[in-house]
Amino acid sequence: MKYSEPLDSGPCWVELGxxxxPAAKSFYAALFGWHCETDPRPEAGGYTMARLGDAAVAALTPLHRPGGSPAAWTVSFSTRDADATAAKVTSAGGxxxxxxxxxxxxxxxxxxSDPEGAVFSLWQPRAFAGAERLGDPGTLGWAELSTRDTVTALAFYPTVLGWxxxxxxxxxxxxxxxxxFGGMMAMGEEFxxxxxxxxxxxxxxxxxxxxxxxxxxAGGDLLLPPTSIPDGPRIAVLRDPQGAAFGIHRSYRED
Structure with missing residues (x-):
């Protein structure tokens, strides 16, 4: 990621459902050194902020429905007008x-979700802009779309978010x-x-x-073993003990 704070239309936040x-707090503390604070207000629904030092870098949210949505990370993109951008999403086929x-x-x-079903969030900042650190160890550094229809994605995202x-x-x-700030790969037979x-x-x-x-x-799984990408960083794809997949990579700033 070539910037260190949220930009309009760029990734600004990540949430783990x-x-x-408690298990997620322990796992990600071991990996990234996060310490987590749960909002005590009943109306916050157990929303838990993950911090690296004093900086808010991610959030953990409870999945309340047994047998409902699986554990997963969701990437949020910043927008000046969530309503207008949501309308663009639907008019573009999302x-x-x-x-x-x-x-x-x-x-x-x-x-x-985009026309092929990839889910993401839109965030219109007011008091909270999003992650207070990006691109540093222990923080979001890249966001990657995997899709079977790259042509549709290439039309959709620049139209909706101006990328x-x-x-x-x-x-x-x-x-x-x-x-x-991220990339796209075509889903092949490996999926x-x-x-x-x-x-x-x-x-x-x-x-x-x-x-x-x-x-x-710490009880996680390895989906893609550590691999060095030609002309890119060293990466791996992991799955936490509850089943949520995520990637790790060596800082671009060190390469």
Missing amino acids: TPDI TLLTGPTDVFEQGRFAVV TVSAGGSYTHWGVDGAD EPEVPPHWLPYFVVTDVDATAATALS
Whole structure:
């Protein structure tokens, strides 16, 4: 990610929906050094802020319905007008799933999906802009879309969010005014047919191999072993003990 704080239309926040908040707190503390604070207000529904030092970097939210949605990370993108952007989503073939809704005085959000079903959130900041650190170890560093229809995605996201596109070989880079923050890969035979298109957050770490080993020892799984990408960073894809997938990568700032 080529910026260190949220930009309009760029990724600004990540939330983990999980059936076991205490277990998630322990797991991600071991991986990233996060300490978590649960909002005590009943109307907050158990919303838990993850911090690195004093900086808010992510959130954990309870999954209240047994047998409902699986544990998963959701990437949020900043917008100046959640209602207008949600309308763009539907007019471009996407789906409005939740909202737009106010979150106290913090901002306004909506949960949407693109035409192929990849879910993401829109965040209109008010008191809260989003992650207070990006691109540092222990924070969000990249957001990747996996989809079986890259042509539709290339039309949808620049229309809805105004992203710039840089295509290189088999991998597409997304950016805000040319500042890359993520990418897109085509889902091939390595993905099981039941795996839907999805957004995957990548968190920055100083040592991919050591972090992957820590994840395994803490009860997680390895979906993609540590791998060095040609002309890119070293990465791995993990799954936490509750089943939520996420990536890790070595900081671009160190390469």
